[in-house]
Amino acid sequence: MSTSNTLLRLSRAASLCELFQHTCATRAGDIALRTLDGGTALTWGEYGARVRGLAAGLAALGVQHGDTVAIMLTNRPEFNLIDAAAYHLGAIPFSVYNTNAPAQIAYLFSNAANRVVVCEEQFLERVLGAKVDSRVEHIICLGNAPAGTMTLAELEALGDPEFDFESRWRAVRADDTITIIYTSGTTGDPKGVEMSHRNAIFGTEAMLGIPEFASGCVGRVVSYLPDAHAINRWLAHYMPAITGAAVYTVPDSKDLAAALPVVRPTVFVTVPMLWYKVEAAVRAALAEEAGLRGKVAAWALEVSHRKVAADLARRPVPLLLRLQHLLTKRLVLARLLEQIGLDQTTIAYTGAAPITLETVEFLLALGIPVAEAWGMSEIGLATSNRPGAQRVGTVGTALSRVEMRCLDDGELLVRTPGLMKGYRNDPVRTAETVATDGWVHTGDVGVIETDGYVTIIDRKKELIINSAGKNMSPANIESAIRAASPLVGSVVAIGDRRKYVTALITLEPEAAAAFAAEHGIDPSPRALAADPAVRLQLDEAVATANARLSRVEQVKAYTLLPVFWEPGSDEITSTMKLRRNVIAEKFAGEIDALYEHGQA
Template identity: 55%
Template sequence: MTGDPTTLCEAFQRTAGRFPDRVALRGADCGRELTWADYARRVRELAVGLAGIGVAAGDTVAVMLTNRVEFHLVDTAILHLGATPFSIYNTFTAEQIAQLFANAENRVVITESRFLATVRAADPDGRIEHIVCVDGEFEDTLTLDAVIATPVTDFDFDAAWRAVRSEDLLTIVYTSGTTGPPKGVELTHANLLFEFAAMEALAPIGPDDRVVSYLPDAHLANRAFAHYNNLIRGVQITTVADPKQLIATLPQARPTLFLAVPAIWYKVKSGIETLIAAEQSTPRGLLLRWAVDTGASVARLRFAGRSAPLSLRIQLILADRLVLRTLRARMGLDAIRIAVSGAAPIAPDAMAFILGLGFPVCEAWGMTESSAAATANRPDAIRIGTVGQALPGVEVQVAADGELLIRGPLVMRGYRHDPEQTAAAIDAEGWLHTGDIGGIDADGYVRILDRKKELIINAAGKNMSPSNIEGAVRVSCPLVQSVMAVGDNRKYVTALLTLDPDACAAYARRHGLADGAPAVLAEHPGVLAEIESGMREANARLARVEQIKRYRVLPVTWEPGGDELTPKMSLKRKPIAAKYAAEIEALYD
């Protein structure tokens, strides 16, 4: 095979052929490792077996799995048949899954035992012909071994994957739906290969790199950053089925590439702030605070294009040797070459804090409909407060109403079976209307203000960004996990807050409290005093009209995939407003 690969099947075959003895996939417990040779053999076996149960080119196959090695095996095997795998969020209800089945028209589902009841409930009419369960034998299901044992005798595996074309459908990604039913974004092999070629120009990636797959594979960011990165660039993947085990996994996985949504970076910041608070009066605590503050100060200057004074640069060298290097190693993030923050804007102060720790975090921006990133900060040219410049071959412009538009080969084929929504999203000139409001500076750096439909317009007609307000609170209040700013058509801004369980547990230990549950601490005077102090600090960062006048600390925790948060931890603003209408109205009494 010469030239660049034209499909992800061809990319996988090249990668497996070049590095047969290297580890390609591994479980979080290190008990299971597959080399590229193992991976290629299993893909061949599974593809032939899936053909045996009727999966053919042009078909769709649903995959509802946690982050585990089997996800990569079955997804890649399906691709080699010329079929299209699509992933389902683990938190989706049977009703939501039924909508996906109707849109995708799949006849096969690959899942695990914990989701069997939900999958079956999503198919009351029995249109699903085969349910494959990857972790055991259950009634009316097939195991992976059973699939492998039913091959088509005359099936030509190599001919099947070679017949796949660049314009063929690679996957359908169903949006998590903050405002309505999920839409099926159709992406081709050409879309993703262009995306990776563009990203390669910013940061070369190869088989020596390691990633941790812990975010949902139903979300394109993780699917691309881990799974497709693995197929195309040969990076090694460590799978983490339970995101709560991420912290324990990082020290032994030691990723060189790391992807996180802003909520994860806020949690890193909160954890370190909690560590400092626990020893604030001790020499160790003072040293830690000095080191962190020194790093953040240099980061702010460096990434604003200004040179730090020699004395500050010397202090940073000492801070890194004495504290920061050890801190990164304890977290298992000392090997990181490139870290990416995406899915939502991150507060500039939080970004400076994270960069100051020595993490090369590049904020990027895009959407499922643009095959993930359309812009990104280069590791050597990060500009805090921006999402970087357009990737090579991608055009970004600002419409008359401030909406950002994207054009290029990474724009989706369209929404599945929905020409009206497709026409609304992609205009006649090929511009994808993103729904994000932003601007582009003279150097081409893009800034995101907020979602077009989520801007707060107060009673006086002032436009405000809720994410900017919420980011200020997250930076200033380590005890807070989720924030939703309210103020549309109101006289002033209010907010609903929830507490971070981990930060609450640390607070309880620090203060000798028997119960550190958020429901208990939401009414604790000491916690409320800390939050009040943090809110004053947050308001000091905001324009007067943006400042939060009243707020409510809720005695609950909002979980990803629940009523309040999408699986990628974005706020479901309308459902939250409806569910907590009484609490919101009380803030305006």
């Protein structure tokens, strides 16, 4: 792929439809969509033909330019097909989080005013429960379609063979809405972020300035994050429509670790929790290596750490160290990366929450080209670290054509071509977020260094100010504890207007199940929370985290809650953000108990 030619095409494109059609024509024989088992494998030519047929079917249902289409599916090729078919009509497809309850779905349907829903059989009951007070007329059900719904095949058969598909997609313009991203909402109703075709295109355009991204974006990506989240829509849907990358779908994110060696993605994005799991798994595997193999592995990591430290400090790397590092890559690191499935990854991003410096340095030492980046649904991607110019602990520098500045209170403001059109049917909250001159109030507190590197401190509304007036980032405290043990799932740092910091902790379900099996413990969260072996692990994790934190940030006491928090629950959103107000109210008794004996 010629980056200059692609950038020129992006700058001239009237819509994502035009770019998609170009990719289908020029990459017709290449794989576009594939399930892990290969049961479904569509080339770009076949992808384009299916989109044409589905668009004709949706048009036969009356879907017009500007209409909305709801999609509630797991990660599967049908999502890409249906979503692309809808936006080729100038319609607005949007995704519903699979964990949403009927009342939440009803709110989305009311706000979006969609007449069509596409869902899987497993979600049909909730969709039916949500449509009572909505204007939904048509439900396309994947699986067993009961009376009153239709199958995907029936939708395609409904289309008029003479349907003028080309004139419909050519009528779509850059400023037309391509989707609505409903923020998962830590407080209040979700906000519907309306993205335009221009916004969708800009994400790829801005990233093409990074050579490692440019070389990897034509390869393979894995679709496992919710399609209701902006990052998966861009990485595994919009970006491939431009570059021709093959999209491998993973319906259950719990299968990601097994999927990576199959996909071997060339560009990969995930959250800190997964990176902590990768680190823990590698350390555990290396600890089991005995004899000479164990010594060689330990030496390889030590050498690689020294090489990474020199690179990050911008120090010259001595010739002997360079030669040793080349040897370690060949003897140890290449094998580890292949086992993980990231041996062909040219750039791997971490985002959505802070990650510890130690974990980033460990991943870099393994040879994973991990880079911290930052963005929001409202603005898309805004900053990125770049391999070779990495500054660990920052989210890098602003992407091309993105402007940034700080207010006196530290809040970051951004002005970007990736700016949303606004919150759907919500001019008041839109005006609160976007100033008339285009600057977006991000709600994040940060620091912009003189050379442009940006450090995110925390959400403005979530900063802890203790009773002595000390400002602290709860996210920094929480990430330190999560990184200290794979058993830790969610952490909530408490301390606002208090004398010291405490924490609520829950266990990570998969790690807890493995721990229970290994130690012969009842795997229920209540039994695990009461078990001395589990408590010992968490005591060590908190102590390890405290050693990395300043004295005022250190956790003086914690409570292990006898529950698992799953994404989309009352306590955490579908994107793993803490619903702090709900937690504070729901666990007020447990929080008060942490302060009963008043430590200094």
